[in-house]
Amino acid sequence: MSVRRIPAGLLTPAAVTAALALLPVGYLVVRSAEGGLDGVARTLLRARTLELALRSLGLAAVVTALCVAIGISLAWLVIRSDLPGRRLFGILAALPLAVPSYVAAYTWVAAVDLEGFTGSVLVLTLCSYPYVYLPVAAALSRMDPATEEVALSLGRGRSGVVLRRLRPSAAAGALLVAMYVLAEFGAVAIMRFDVFTTQIYTSYRAGFNRTPAAVLGLLLVLITLLIVVAESRSRGRASYAMRGNPARRPPIIRLRAGTRALALAWSTALAGLAVGFPLAGIGYWLLNGSSARVDLGELSGAVGATLGVAAAGALLTTALAVPVGIIAARYRGRTATFLEQSTYVGHSLPGIVMALSFVFFAVRYVPAVYQRSPLLVVAYAVLFMPAAVGAVRASVLQSPPVLEEVARSLGRTPLQTVRAVTLPLALPGVLAGAALVFLTAMKELPATLLLRPTGMETLATQLWAETGSGAYAAAAPYAALLMLLAAVPGFLLGRRSLKETT
Amino acid sequence: MRLTVTDVTKAFGGTRVLRGASLTVEEGDLAAVLGPSGCGKTTLLRIVAGFESLDSGSVAIGEREVAGLPPERRKVGIVPQEAALFPHLSVARNVGFGLPRGSSERVEECLELVGLAGFGDRMPHQISGGQQQRVALARALAPHPGVVLLDEPFNALDRSLRVSVRDEVRAALKRAGATAVLVTHDQEEALSMADTVAVMREGRIVQEGTPASVYAAPCDLGVATFVGEAVVLAATSDHGVASCVLGDLPQRANGVAGKGRVALRPEQFVLREPGEGVGGLVERVEFFGHDAAITVALEPGTVIRARTRGDVPHRPGDRVGVTVEGPVLFFAE
Numbered sequence: 001m002s003v004r005r006i007p008a009g010l011l012t013p014a015a016v017t018a019a020l021a022l023l024p025v026g027y028l029v030v031r032s033a034e035g036g037l038d039g040v041a042r043t044l045l046r047a048r049t050l051e052l053a054l055r056s057l058g059l060a061a062v063v064t065a066l067c068v069a070i071g072i073s074l075a076w077l078v079i080r081s082d083l084p085g086r087r088l089f090g091i092l093a094a095l096p097l098a099v100p101s102y103v104a105a106y107t108w109v110a111a112v113d114l115e116g117f118t119g120s121v122l123v124l125t126l127c128s129y130p131y132v133y134l135p136v137a138a139a140l141s142r143m144d145p146a147t148e149e150v151a152l153s154l155g156r157g158r159s160g161v162v163l164r165r166l167r168p169s170a171a172a173g174a175l176l177v178a179m180y181v182l183a184e185f186g187a188v189a190i191m192r193f194d195v196f197t198t199q200i201y202t203s204y205r206a207g208f209n210r211t212p213a214a215v216l217g218l219l220l221v222l223i224t225l226l227i228v229v230a231e232s233r234s235r236g237r238a239s240y241a242m243r244g245n246p247a248r249r250p251p252i253i254r255l256r257a258g259t260r261a262l263a264l265a266w267s268t269a270l271a272g273l274a275v276g277f278p279l280a281g282i283g284y285w286l287l288n289g290s291s292a293r294v295d296l297g298e299l300s301g302a303v304g305a306t307l308g309v310a311a312a313g314a315l316l317t318t319a320l321a322v323p324v325g326i327i328a329a330r331y332r333g334r335t336a337t338f339l340e341q342s343t344y345v346g347h348s349l350p351g352i353v354m355a356l357s358f359v360f361f362a363v364r365y366v367p368a369v370y371q372r373s374p375l376l377v378v379a380y381a382v383l384f385m386p387a388a389v390g391a392v393r394a395s396v397l398q399s400p401p402v403l404e405e406v407a408r409s410l411g412r413t414p415l416q417t418v419r420a421v422t423l424p425l426a427l428p429g430v431l432a433g434a435a436l437v438f439l440t441a442m443k444e445l446p447a448t449l450l451l452r453p454t455g456m457e458t459l460a461t462q463l464w465a466e467t468g469s470g471a472y473a474a475a476a477p478y479a480a481l482l483m484l485l486a487a488v489p490g491f492l493l494g495r496r497s498l499k500e501t502t
Numbered sequence: 503m504r505l506t507v508t509d510v511t512k513a514f515g516g517t518r519v520l521r522g523a524s525l526t527v528e529e530g531d532l533a534a535v536l537g538p539s540g541c542g543k544t545t546l547l548r549i550v551a552g553f554e555s556l557d558s559g560s561v562a563i564g565e566r567e568v569a570g571l572p573p574e575r576r577k578v579g580i581v582p583q584e585a586a587l588f589p590h591l592s593v594a595r596n597v598g599f600g601l602p603r604g605s606s607e608r609v610e611e612c613l614e615l616v617g618l619a620g621f622g623d624r625m626p627h628q629i630s631g632g633q634q635q636r637v638a639l640a641r642a643l644a645p646h647p648g649v650v651l652l653d654e655p656f657n658a659l660d661r662s663l664r665v666s667v668r669d670e671v672r673a674a675l676k677r678a679g680a681t682a683v684l685v686t687h688d689q690e691e692a693l694s695m696a697d698t699v700a701v702m703r704e705g706r707i708v709q710e711g712t713p714a715s716v717y718a719a720p721c722d723l724g725v726a727t728f729v730g731e732a733v734v735l736a737a738t739s740d741h742g743v744a745s746c747v748l749g750d751l752p753q754r755a756n757g758v759a760g761k762g763r764v765a766l767r768p769e770q771f772v773l774r775e776p777g778e779g780v781g782g783l784v785e786r787v788e789f790f791g792h793d794a795a796i797t798v799a800l801e802p803g804t805v806i807r808a809r810t811r812g813d814v815p816h817r818p819g820d821r822v823g824v825t826v827e828g829p830v831l832f833f834a835e
Binding site for chain 2: 399400402403405406407408409410411412413414420421424425
């Protein structure tokens with residue numbers, strides 16, 4: 001495909017999307033700069049800042065390492081071994097994605113005396129290992145057994161070549177985990193482990209001088225970007241592309257009886273801790289709580305508010321993502337690359353930092369929307385844009401560009417072609433992306449906490465408030481509903497990975 | 503309408519893909535652009551369709567210059583490699599895609615043209631590959647395009663299916679009276695289907711003519727070996743006689759003399775009793791039914807491949823004599 005001009009009908013809305021996506025980071029820079037070099041230096045050079053950086057990075061490193069170990073071992077057992085019940089474990093392994101980390105943190109805090117670093121590591125590892133498990137499992141089931149057979153025939157073991165070929169998917173998963181941990185707010189706050197995000201929240205709440213919050217936010221963004229860059233550098237130049245589908249499925253490897261028992265125990269324990277424990281905890285508090293006088297009015301109010309803002313968020317996100325997604329899939333050149341990459345900024349921007357920037361911006365320039373739901377909806381759009389753009393791009397890429405060329409040759413303009421061919425064909429994927437954004441937005445905590453209209457509570461903020469005041473039983477219905485909502489995409493993902501294993 | 507491509511150049515980055523390609527297709531003709539992969543034929547097609555812009559040159563359909571126009575305003579129909587029907591639309595709606603709403607009569611007419619009347623309600627995945635290809639043709643023909651472009655349209659089909667779909671496509675194009683350009687690397691396809699053949703090499707059209715004239719009088723050795731098989735031997739030519747290991751052979755008149763090469767078509771060789779012509783040893787017999795190919799090692803150390811009738815009396819190891827029938831092609835060094 002050569003460099004073609006992007007039609008104005010796509011370019012204009014895509015430019016709006018990109019501007020919106022770049023606004024939070026841009027404004028954070030402006031705001032930090034206003035504090036002057038002095039102010040910035042003062043915040044940066046505090047011993048406390050270094051300590052926070054070490055805590056955040058340490059947490060991210062430990063959780064990522066654990067997730068990689070768990071993710072690869074589980075994926076291998078589910079896809080390549082004769083572990084009994086491996087199909088069930090395949091579903092269970094994806095399910096932790098359905099447990100919002102702050103809900104898991106709530107169940108652990110409510111049940112055992114566990115706080116600080118250990119608690120945070122435990123909760124975050126259990127919630128995020130599927131980010132490694134899923135891509136590795138997918139890569140394992142697509143791997144051409146011929147490579148392994150060649151290694152064996154040359155007198156080498158199979159594990160070397162398998163691990164080597166898993167590197168890109170494991171690294172991509174690890175990157176997600178690291179970014180997720182750096183951005184995490186709810187769970188670490190509940191575990192009372194002070195990191196960047198919680199400190200940003202505290203300095204925002206403490207608030208007259210907001211420069212420190214802005215500077216800390218920016219520093220966190222920089223650290224995240226560094227990790228992204230390091231990952232893409234380390235990917236190296238080896239090509240891991242598959243040529244077509246492998247002809248055969250990789251063979252199943254028989255485990256010895258002892259190993260098998262250990263593997264079974266390991267898989268069961270993980271599923272129990274990551275999925276069973278939160279469910280049991282919520283169940284316990286639902287049934288036995290003494291503070292369990294559920295205010296039905298409050299509950300239905302929270303459900304209504306959650307559904308409302310999440311639906312609006314999903315709609316806006318998808319509408320904004322469609323032009324960028326199409327451009328990313330069908331056009332090349334600097335403009336197209338810039339538009340696509342600018343929407344991915346939200347990806348490396350922790351929710352709390354982005355919310356903070358929106359607060360600053362709204363208070364100064366558009367006070368009319370501050371603490372009104374449109375601002376929250378826009379924030380959702382920026383926050384979840386990468387997922388939506390990715391979904392649109394992937395689904396557009398699935399249909400060959402020649403279809404659009406045929407439409408053009410039959411007299412349709414570029415925009416008419418988008419309407420008559422590109423969008424109808426991409427619709428299932430676009431809708432799936434919208435659904436994913438909808439469900440993710442319902443669980444969102446930090447941005448909602450900062451940007452929601454006064455007096456509005458969503459399921460997430462209500463759970464946060466009740467947990468904060470130690471009312472574990474009162475929090476249980478909210479936790480249960482959140483789990484229920486979040487289970488849907490987890491279930492779908494699990495089914496997909498199951499399809500790949502059968 | 504008549505298609506006139508004049509001196510088109512195109513470079514991608516530093517790679518010059520088209521270096522002054524010119525092509526004329528008369529109204530109602532089916533022209534085949536024949537060339538090896540990478541010769542620029544697909545790029546030429548995409549430039550005519552408007553999917554790529556040209557660096558210099560011109561493209562005219564009828565009297566109208568279209569080089570600056572976007573694809574949707576050129577009235578050029580395309581039939582891509584794998585049919586590329588819109589999978590979300592029925593066959594009828596595929597055919598009607600380029601027509602104004604409510605043109606169901608024209609849709610039926612076009613389906614009839616390609617022999618698929620009554621298939622309108624099917625979905626693309628419910629019909630065979632050959633049928634899909636014909637629907638793609640009907641879709642391209644429906645809005646009465648000035649030119650129809652076919653980009654290796656039979657590549658994805660089974661060998662057995664290819665010949666029949668080829669005939670149907672040619673017949674439909676002729677019935678519609680369409681001017682068409684077929685891009686292909688398959689010389690058999692080009693020679694058997696097209697009214698004119700344009701041989702393309704390294705970004706230029708090197709020869710244009712009827713299939714028979716291109717085969718009989720290729721402009722250079724490259725065309726001679728690309729269009730049809732040929733045995734190439736060193737030779738010298740003087741006064742219309744080319745001398746090579748097979749003796750002094752009458753040269754097809756092209757006014758060239760001196761040192762060079764002759765190109766002999768496999769069907770020019772005649773195998774005789776040993777002692778007649780140049781002696782040789784049969785190395786291999788490939789039997790195809792209607793004819794056969796016989797590989798013979800000549801005594802001077804040259805190997806030739808001859809085409810004969812299917813009922814060959816020879817076996818590998820037989821001694822034979824080889825003579826040449828008809829004038830031969832001679833090209834100077």
